[in-house]
Amino acid sequence: SDSYPDLKRDSRFKKVSKEDVEHFKNLLGSEAAILDGVTKETGEEDFEQYNSDWMRKYRGQCRLVLKPETTEQVSGVLKYCNEQCLAVVPQGGNSGLVGGSVPVFDEIVINLSRMNKVRSFDDVSGVLVADSGVILQQADEYVGEHNHIFPLDLGAKGTCQIGANVATNAGGLRLLRYGSMHGNILGLECVLPDGTVMDDLSKLRKNNTGYDLKQLFIGGEGTIGIITAISILCPQRSSAVNVAYFGLQSYEKVMDAFKEAKKQLGEILSAFELMDAQSQQLYHQASGAKLPLEGEHPFYCLIETSGSNTEHDSEKLNAFLEHVMSEEIVADGVVAESETQLQSLWACREGISEAGQHWGGVYKYDLSLPLPELYSLVEDTRKMFEGNGLMHPEDEKFPVKDVVGYGHMGDSNLHLNVATRRYDKDVEKALEPWVYEWVSKRQGSISAEHGLGLAKKGFIGYSRSETMIKLMGKIKETFDPNGIMNPYKYI
Ligand code: FAD
Ligand code: MLT
Ligand code: ZN
Structure with missing residues (x-):
């Protein structure tokens, strides 16, 4: 890809053929379920919303988008892709901020937006069971009618999906009160790359029977399977x-x-x-x-x-x-x-978040840091740009317009944003790995809540040991031996 000179398409992956498209058509059985640029003349612009990320920073070249409506269809699609060695990218609302939700080359996009039904809600226990593709805001409004609240809230609530919120272990604005997905998710239904459905849609609060496998999918960023439904504990809505x-x-x-x-x-x-x-x-x-x-x-x-x-x-x-x-x-x-x-x-x-992009592009860093040092990173970043002459608030010639800091203080989570007039290699080189080194020296995390995706793929070592990275590799191999799930990303 021109966009990624340092990456090469993995030749193990088959290119999508007419026969493959035919197969998917039979499987999904509806025109609305397929955006086909393989056998049909379909313009680039139709694929834009699936190929391009929210920051307009990452762009893939997918020519086939599948939108299954049921778990069985997801299973059928993945089973076939695995057998044929076709690479896939699970996609929710495409509001992710690390380039994880769009293809890198020609991976098939499996978009969950048509899996959007609430399956059940119990207003005594507060347990909601729903398809992955339900939009966060709609899930919150649904439980709101029963005087409950979805235990996650974030700026992208109008577009992001609850399954993807789980896949990214999204943190958001109220984590300090309601805790993380790792605690609130009671069960998941996931489809593994070979089509096996892992039905763990438990509604139990407590269940100490062996390894808690669903935890691997929480924050797994679509690398080991597709989450098709979630079961989540919703607290009472405050009056x-x-x-x-x-x-x-x-x-x-x-x-x-x-x-x-x-x-x-x-x-x-x-x-x-x-x-x-x-x-x-x-x-x-x-x-x-x-x-x-x-x-x-x-x-x-x-x-x-x-x-x-x-x-x-x-x-x-x-x-x-x-x-x-x-x-x-x-x-x-x-x-x-x-x-x-x-x-x-x-x-x-x-x-x-939206303002950050106003002048052109934005470099986003989402960091966990000890509170006393949290803001020093923003100050040091400004000093760094003053030193290297890349920043000027008024002069268009300089790529960097401003450096801003904000975030979830209650969770020791800083968002460092560098607002630029354009995406610029010199700015990126000045920031990376400089920011990650700064964070690592203070035992922080290079990703508090947005995940690694493609953006931080090369930097995981700043927050995780060799031993842990190796173990992650083994888990990946166990679930996805052919490596078809969201390839080229962090694992
Ligand atoms: P996508 O962007 O489509 O996908 C995200 C990742 O999940 C990708 O790797 C994708 O492959 C994978 N994925 C998607 N669906 C599935 C599935 N069903 N099964 C398996 N894998 C899947 N994030 C925070 O943590 N806290 C915030 O406060 C926050 N605020 C934001 C505010 C704005 C304005 C924006 C634009 C983003 C914000 N984000 C925040 C980031 C983003 O919204 C979250 O990561 C969100 O959870 C992504 O949901 P999505 O539906 O857009 O997923
Ligand atoms: C936020 O807290 O606003 C989000 O994580 C998104 C961002 O970092 O801009
Ligand atoms: Zn945030």
Whole structure:
């Protein structure tokens, strides 16, 4: 591929033939289930949404997209692909940020969007069983009608799919309250590359009977099989939700505020998010939205509380705000007075991702770091770009426009974004492996929540030992001996 001069198409993989397409047509039995550019004249633009990722950074050359509707169809497709040595890429809403969801060469895209039915919901236990392709927001609205909440929320909720959320072990905005997929997923139905259906769609909270195999699919990024359905524990929806947004003078104060929030809001705290001034300016410039506070502060935080008693929660939140302001931990703040205001405060945080791309391209790093050092990486990155002359906020000649930091402070998860005017090899070379070395020196993780995909394929060694990488290889071989599942990616 021209896009990937350092990668070579694996010649073991067969190229899709007319006979293969015929076979898939019979198997899926519907025109809507196939986008065929092998036997039909189909323009590149029709494949764009399947070949190109959300950041417009990675591009494959697939000419066949399959959209199965049932687990049996997924099984039939994979069994055939495995026998014929046809490589595949599982694809959900294609909002992934590491180039994992698009082909590298001509792999067949298996898109789960037509597997979109809720199978059951029990409003006593809160267990939802649903197909993989249900959109996250729709899953949340569905359980919302029964006074429950999907235990994951993220900026891409309108497009991403719950099966893919599991496949990426997505973290998101409320992990601090509801925990990770590894705890909330009770069961999975997965199709292995040879077509075997691993039916572990358990609704049990506790099940200590041997290795917990489903955990391998959580965060497996489509490398060992396709998740076709999930069983997940959904908590009760809180009747009282409050959001506060405040400005702070230093990162030290941000840490003090987090400590106080845990101390004073403990059981009702459902999010603690960090945004630096640069990220808020970026959001403001890209979206045109007015920022909530007058005047500039170097740091901003967004706190959400979720509880069952409005009066009690408001009282607690107000007492907390009074305390942090009188102690001069927080310089200025605002509490949402209406649903609209609550949404616009959240938009200041969730809107940063999209804003990052406003000027052209964005280099994204998603890191776990010890809290005291978390923000130093952003400062050091700015210094690095000032030193090498690649950054200028106003001058178009320079590739880097700005460096911004934000993230899930409550989970020690920093998002370092380098907003550029174009994707540029010099910028990439300056950042990688420099960022990964910085993180590794502090025993952090080079991927807190987005995964490895293609983007971080070569860097896993910065976060995992040789022994662990070898064991991962053995697991891959056990599940996918022909290597057809999402090849060229991290494993
Ligand atoms: P895709 O991008 O289509 O696929 C992601 C990966 O999963 C690929 O490797 C793919 O091969 C594999 N896959 C997809 N479906 C299946 C399946 N059924 N079985 C097996 N493998 C499968 N991520 C976070 O963790 N936290 C955030 O806060 C967050 N916020 C985001 C905000 C925005 C605006 C955007 C654009 C992205 C954000 N992301 C975040 C990243 C992304 O949304 C998540 O990784 C999400 O889980 C991907 O879902 P998707 O349906 O788009 O999957
Ligand atoms: C977020 O927290 O906003 C997401 O993980 C996406 C991003 O990093 O931009
Ligand atoms: Zn995130």
